[in-house]
């Protein structure tokens with residue numbers, strides 16, 4: 482992977498102080514966000530939160546977490562959407578339990594920043610981040626697309642999802658609420674990148690272009706790459722690209738906050754800050 486040999490350094494001495502300094506000094510901050518950031522904000526997919534919203538599905542199918550329930554091949558679309566409407570409602574339309582995203586926004590307010598995220602839960606926009614500075618690479622729970630895309634379009638799903646949550650009975654939504662593509666009539670699905678049917682709509686392409694432009698303008702400046710909770714599921718999107726740019730850009734710093742997975746490769750160790758701790762608690766201390 483880009484020639485990096487090994488991962489060094491798991492906890493930088495005085496990491497929080499160094500990160501505070503790097504933030505103050507930076508001309509630009511490029512945030513890369515992954516699942517760990519939303520976990521820190523309280524979006525947990527197991528335990529009490531799962532039980533509260535999915536106890537009936539858990540009883541019938543013996544799932545222990547929301548992801549497993551999402552992958553289950555339900556017999557009918559009515560049951561599929563009974564599950565998924567609840568899932569989308571609590572993870573996309575309700576606020577995160579803890580103000581981690583708000584704290585992050587306050588830290589970069591007034592700075593030239595851009596956010597690249599693999600999260601699909603809309604937390605950045607709900608916390609007031611500037612939409613023009615966000616690139617959701619993997620989609621959005623709040624959008625529908627055609628399941629066998631007949632065109633590159635997405636559709637806001639808030640009203641439909643709300644009705645499916647409110648009107649479902651015995652783990653089934655009324656058949657007339659099952660969403661179908663307005664163009665070809667096939668069933669709709671969420672706009673999530675899980676295979677090659679993912680629709681990259683106009684908004685996706687505009688955001689991608691804005692991100693490239695941001696990188697191009699800041700290449701020679703003092704830049705802080707801030708990696709928040711990205712893991713090894715889709716590392717090429719944020720983590721590896723940040724490592725590569727931090728290595729190549731003359732005045733870049735790479736910072737990683739991740740509980741249990743904070744590290745940087747040896748090649749950029751001297752310009753890295755790694756903090757192995759809960760993201761929310763670190764942001765409060767900066």
Ligand SMILES: [Zn+2]
Nearest residue numbers: 627631662665
């Ligand atoms: Zn269609």
